Amino acid sequence: SCNTSVKDARVSKRKAAANDEGPKRKNKRRPDLEKTRQSVDALRAEFEAKYKQQDQLGEGGYGTVFGGYRKADNLPVAIKHIAKEKIGCKHVDETGKQLPMEVVIMLKLADKRSRSVRMSAPVSLLEWYDLDQEVILVLERPIPAEDLYDYINHNGGSLEEQEAKIILKQLVDAAIDLEEKKIFHRDIKAEDILIETSSDVLRVRLIDFGVGCFIKRGACYRKLYGTPDFIPEWFSLGRYRAGPTTVWQMGVVLFDTLHSDAAFETTEFLKDRVRISETLSENCQDFLQRCFITDPKQCPTLEQLRTHPWLNNTNTTHRQTDSFMYW
Known part of the structure; x- marks a missing residue:
């Protein structure tokens, strides 16, 4: 299996007060859906403000890739859209959140990248966005x-x-x-x-x-x-x-x-x-x-x-x- 877990999330269970004395603790509530939606919209707006997406470069079983560039300096990029329902390999981080294994691998590669690359190396992950229904990866795009x-x-x-x-x-x-x-x-x-x-x-x-x-x-x-x-x-x-x-x-x-x-x-x-x-x-x-x-x-x-x-x-x-x- 490609599902891995770094560390099980630790949950601290607290007992309810035995009497009415003192302040009462509020029960944990589910994340506010409206706030979540606002957060996703903000992330998408941030992506669209930073990058211009252009023609499709390719499509596979796990995602679709488009050409594009970073607006600040016209740096060519590849933009990969992965529908969450199509993410095959996932990784569970220390908070219990599931991430695409591709993101985790590329973050590790960026963290471990040596200064003297052997003239052959994976393309770099520049940024990634975890949205509601999809994950967007912004990748280095060598040209030509x-x-x-x-x-x-x-x-x-x-x-x-x-x-x-x-x-x-x-x-x-x-x-x-x-x-x-x-x-x-x-x-x-x-x-x-x-x-x-x-x-x-x-x-x-x-x-x-x-x-x-x-x-x-x-x-x-x-x-x-x-x-x-x-x-x-x-x-x-x-x-x-x-x-x-x-x-x-x-x-x-x-x-x-x-x-x-x-x-x-x-x-x-x-x-x-x-x-x-x-x-x-x-x-x-x-x-x-x-x-x-x-x-x-x-x-x-x-x-x-x-x-x-x-x-x-x-x-x-x-x-x-x-x-x-x-x-």
């Missing part, structure tokens, strides 16, 4: 940038191996950074990876922590969140763990980056109906094969991936790969 799925399609359907290596090296670093902070993204895929193209060297940014959670040592997850096809343990065991799942997702992203025409499908791979292209360098093929080890006990760690020769060899031949096949 596009998600990896679109970037691949705009570059002919696959990337050269050297360019894919630049992306994967940063992505593995980002995944290690999350793991060190005990954060499990759960759904790393091309659509949730932004590629900044403002300089000669591409920069990778991670987005959408809507199904993320905090990692507990040795924990297995028995409730599925994210994209089922990116969690192989789910098909065989009905459960999954953070480390092996994230390593598998590294492989899926790399596979989709280097192979054109069709996306990787875990179910087809498990049936031995997907092949890694032999036109890739031997080190790259080995990297993918290690990501796709189906036994979680034999799966490499993210740190082991980081030291793999393919990520650390700068002499990879630039070559475009052909399509893979289902048969």
Whole structure:
């Protein structure tokens, strides 16, 4: 379960006075609904005064994202609206209040962010608003940038191996950074990876922590969140763990980056109906094969991936790969 509790709310029960002497204590009353409504209206007015919302950028199962900017300085932002009825992962704070797990994770990332980011990091949460029927997240919006799925399609359907290596090296670093902070993204895929193209060297940014959670040592997850096809343990065991799942997702992203025409499908791979292209360098093929080890006990760690020769060899031949096949 992704529901967590920091600390149970402590409730102090007081006994009523045994006689009529002295001042009587008033019973606790429910929050005044009119005051609550005024508070929500004030928050919405504050949001609208600070930010200009523009065209829709995307929509998923847990929210809708719009482009926009901060009025004070024209800073580009992404504005994510999450209907409270669609919040899948929640966190219970010390007061007993339920918060979207995405907010809690991003607040932790902001609190723990180091000054020397490894050239790959989640986008920042600038502000958030807890309204009556929805939660609004105001997020950093790198410009110019596009998600990896679109970037691949705009570059002919696959990337050269050297360019894919630049992306994967940063992505593995980002995944290690999350793991060190005990954060499990759960759904790393091309659509949730932004590629900044403002300089000669591409920069990778991670987005959408809507199904993320905090990692507990040795924990297995028995409730599925994210994209089922990116969690192989789910098909065989009905459960999954953070480390092996994230390593598998590294492989899926790399596979989709280097192979054109069709996306990787875990179910087809498990049936031995997907092949890694032999036109890739031997080190790259080995990297993918290690990501796709189906036994979680034999799966490499993210740190082991980081030291793999393919990520650390700068002499990879630039070559475009052909399509893979289902048969």
